[in-house]
Amino acid sequence: MAVISDIFKLVILLCCGVALYLFAQGVAVSASLPEDRTDIQYHYYDGGGVEVDGATVLVRKSFAQKFSVYGKYHQDSITGASPDVLAGASRYSEDRDEYTLGASYIHDNTLMNAFYTYSDESDYEANTAGFDISHDMFGDLTTVSLGFSYGDDTIMRVDAPNFEEDLRRYQYRVSLSQILTKKIKASVSYEATVEDGFLNNPYRFVIIGNVPQGLGSEVYPGTRTSQATRIQATKYWDFKAATTLGYRYFRDTWDITAHTVDFTYSQYLGERWLTDFYLRYYTQDAADFYSNNFAVARNYMARDKELSTFDNYSVGAKVSYRIFDEYSRFNNGTINLSAEYIDYEYDDYSGIEDFSQITDDPYSFDAAVLQLFFSVRY
Template identity: 25%
Template structure:
């Protein structure tokens, strides 16, 4: 893993160096004044609070509470290196508390083990952290833009490295735009298995383990799950995207996009239980012991195509429409459609009401609680892979201070954005998201 990290860092800084040399050469060719891509350093302070609840937790095999809360503060700093080049640093931390993930070990709490009750153990909460760096170079005529990016993210059970880049070409007096981008993510799992399965791993004590000595098994006392530890702990993702945008009239702009993603490696989530209908149930207290863990293919190809259409009605109203079709080789097809209507109130305030509809088919390997059989090769009871439809409603408000009159020391406020989002699936999952962002210019 250290060799991979060193290699990726070398690639990133090599790309960075090439772009820097190119920028210096082009600047030396044109000494006349030209408008900078970014006039001053800008800082965005972002935060969000997310909560959800439902009764189909994948951790407990398709039943049990899905209650979760997440708080995510993020800071984004965009730094103009010269007239043509911008470096953007994006750093964030996500701190969550999850009733469902606490039941990876449902036996470490003070009360009886139950899929609808949170365990108070260490798996109840965790912190995810990420850092992204993006370098952007624009040509002298601003008709070509190159970017290179590098990212790193870490959580208790995985570590991820990512790198990539993009190229954008504008022509026809900047009315036409084409962007091509590619990214690679190299992830490494530290597999965490359901607590009752760990004694059945390699060199395990099976039913002689302390867990089964401490608790009495009811139902099938000869508990013998289908379980072996994963040997492949890596997951690689490769993406390629195309976006074409065209200004059609003075009032209308349209764009189309195509995205391809290839994944390989450990695509199963190690701590998600599965229960078979042809195996007698075993319990400790009120918690059903896992018959197996999720097993999914080690390859997945995703294809998505979509388009946007923006129409300027008048100085107050704009219509923003969006549609996306998705298909993968696990059997999922989905449709997404949304409409946003920005409403401009004077020169400073804009309202953002929007609606989004989503529906998908089920993956070939999905079945609900106790609907799989032990003879199947692949199986999951993760309702994210089930057939469902969802409605999402959101409302936002943006305040823009075009003269940046309000300031804190050398930070001059440019804009404030607040947004609320409500999401509901027909399977019962509901969620709420409140987000806020403040943009400052450093002078």
């Protein structure tokens, strides 16, 4: 708890310090509200025995030149199950519905945003509310942002009507964006997350001495504090292209360390086409209470593949085509299609789909992600 307490103190001090700094700045101008737009998306995921598809609708509109409100609806239909779940339960299908309402307010060069999200599925309910404030300074070369979110989740089990657990999540974030030259900008972001409650996945199980235990036999600590720091730089190239390079370092109190490197190359093709190419590499160490096959029972035990040692890489591309400009009351409309391939390689997790066939062979799978969306700006 001492670590959590120190993080709280540091974040509060940081917030006070930046607030003091913002107060001392008197310069006005030019933060801007997010653009008015409507997006309609179809998405599809297929990998590791799970298929997800669904739709997302986002509508954002400004008024009185100071306010912008938005609503978002996201729906997932999920079928199948990952190997952990298949070993102990049958395949399933379920829906997830997520609703978000948010509002932004701009005053001089300060932009504020508040949001509330509610997500509901048959065995998981989540409520998240958050507030962010950002401020442009130094002639708008620098933007400082602060944010906080609180989440309150309820975890259930479809096969156990009396099972119900709670999870609370506190997220503190701060970021600094900086224009470096006429063609280069960079940012650094930090986010601390404190979670308190039921952190297990109730459908997972552990293996002790080659003997699989029952569903819900994992035992996790009741708290988790994690810290993530990301740096990113974007450069414009004279041949109508841009490149973005990002790196994120993650560390938590479960002894998980993770590194993410991502690269995006964006290129205009003619007047109407915009293409993006994505590369991403991710690697993490296992939690200190993770084992694929425990020798003896311990106080804390996990066999969730998300807590194991693994890495993945992904490649993807997105193509956007501007269908029209300045039509009626609309500024423009685009149609966009993206595809991404992800390859997961596990070091110390074996995908067991049958309790009678316990193996130490490392598990791997690949996944495909497709997104098709239509955007209108007005």
